[in-house]
Amino acid sequence: MIRYALKCTNDHGFESWFASAEAFDKLAAAGMVACPECGATEVRKVLMAPGVQTARKKPAEPKDESLAAPASEMETKLAALRKHVETTSDYVGMGFASEARKMHEGEIPQRSIYGEAKPEEAKRLIEDGVPVAPLPFRPTRKSN
Template identity: 65%
Template sequence: MIRYALTCGAGHGFESWFASAAAYDTLSGAGQVSCPICGETRVEKAIMAPAVTPARKAEAAAAAEARPKLGTPQSELEAALAALRRQVEENSEYVGMNFATEARAIHEGASPERAIYGEAKPEEAKRLIEDGIPVAPLPFRPARKSN
């Protein structure tokens, strides 16, 4: 693919992509290249600078490659939180937005006792605590909410 800066007979400037230089010549010769502003088919190539990646961009790309990845823990605290998350996810059931309902059902014996985690609105969590149902906030968001 090649990109050309073009001008029409009316002086409008625009750019367009072509499969090759020969493809441009063929289409232009057949009158199939036209100005998107006025529709003029007398179109010529304009002077343009080549798109070359400067060395600075290559150096910046190499530096970005050397940076640590976002998912990799960068401190002991981050590693501990990642371990806690794995522990919770491996040993309990995610119940989503039904957390308050399910926690209450387990506490009252209406649901089988098991470790669960999920999401609750602050008011729901407060009511659970007021009713003596043991709950605790987790220091991470569920995986489905992570970017």
Template identity: 60%
Template sequence: MIKYALKCAKAHEFESWFQSAAAYEALQVGGHVTCPVCGDSGVEKLLMAPSVRPARKAGAEKASLQAPASEVEQAMAALRAQIEANSEYVGVNFVTEARKMHAGDAPERAIYGEAKPEEAKKLIEDGVPVAPLPFLPKRKAN
């Protein structure tokens, strides 16, 4: 698709979309391109600048995506920092480690990691105290 700025012989300016430059030419030669204001078929293309999005300032967007934007995001970032500072990340071994601690086969400590929903549900059913975290591990977050 291509958009052209057009002008009729009576100086009405308008824009229109065409399938291609060749399609515009074929319609123009056949007298099918007309002014939507007055119906004049004496239409010509105007000089147009291409539609270009402005460049982003280097680093500005990256900084804004990294910094918490609201109070809720700030609270989530603080919670994450507290959990990461005071707990051990056990990754995909979370279910195994939680079961070992619950059974007394491993020393009790604060851990966090990953579990499939059905595995987490089974832990809860078996009396193992777990809670979902409201964020992804850093290796899974972009």
């Protein structure tokens, strides 16, 4: 895994993790890396200081309250969006692509769902005109 600091054409800065440098290049070329603030897909890597831990100095332990409270307006908005999605939609897990397709084709009643899909499944849904959109957060995996 590799983390990059990125900027969009509207000068919004953000960070994201990728499986490899090649994975970033492929996703960026396909327009699949988007700014979480404005949605722009033209992004570039920017200079980033590496997180290096030396043997002499350990990083400071984060305070519990700093982890609980959003650090910015963007994090507050993302937390609100997540809460809204999780309270108003059904989590369908890895069956998202199948459920979305069945609803689109009228096989099952329409309802608000969220879940997970492999990139190739999501691409096929979009190509087939099924209305889907990526979430700017990872869903909380729910189990029985």
